[in-house]
Amino acid sequence: MVKINEIMRRIVHTIRAEDTLDIASRHIANENISLLPVVERAVVGESHLPQKVIEKLGFMPVIEEDVLVGVITTRDIVVRAIAHDKNPKTTPVSDIMTMDFACCRDNDDIADALAIMERRNIRRLFALDSNNRVVGLVSRHDIWAAKNGIPNKL
Numbered sequence: 001m002v003k004i005n006e007i008m009r010r011i012v013h014t015i016r017a018e019d020t021l022d023i024a025s026r027h028i029a030n031e032n033i034s035l036l037p038v039v040e041r042a043v044v045g046e047s048h049l050p051q052k053v054i055e056k057l058g059f060m061p062v063i064e065e066d067v068l069v070g071v072i073t074t075r076d077i078v079v080r081a082i083a084h085d086k087n088p089k090t091t092p093v094s095d096i097m098t099m100d101f102a103c104c105r106d107n108d109d110i111a112d113a114l115a116i117m118e119r120r121n122i123r124r125l126f127a128l129d130s131n132n133r134v135v136g137l138v139s140r141h142d143i144w145a146a147k148n149g150i151p152n153k154l
Helices: 021-031 051-057 074-084 110-120 140-147
Strands: 035-046 062-073 103-105 124-128 134-139
Touching: 021 035, 021 074, 035 134, 062 074, 103 110, 110 124, 110 140, 134 140
Parallel strands: 103 124
Antiparallel strands: 035 062, 124 134
């Protein structure tokens, strides 16, 4: 059985929801990619420091990390922004990002990922690790290539 982490494209680029479309489009062009995961800083849990440390600090530290909230594609920028005369220097990514995305686990079998894609009628899935961090992206083409023994070029 082929696992998602064997064929996925590693995600190394993200963009913040508050960044502008200008920043997003430059990033997409510079990296020669067609989409960016959109993230926001979120509280994901409380620290487990000993009580004496918390008392010394005077507050309970929380753990924050980037959480996936959407995706922005080149098509989103053209259809939802440029076609509607939105200013790319002032319009935040969050105004036009797609919030309807799907995920799978990086250790899922490709058949499970394909089932999600078919059920949701989508072409790509974000792959999450055991800590719910986005670590990759897998497409229908990646799965087709794996099933047909075609090596991933990335």
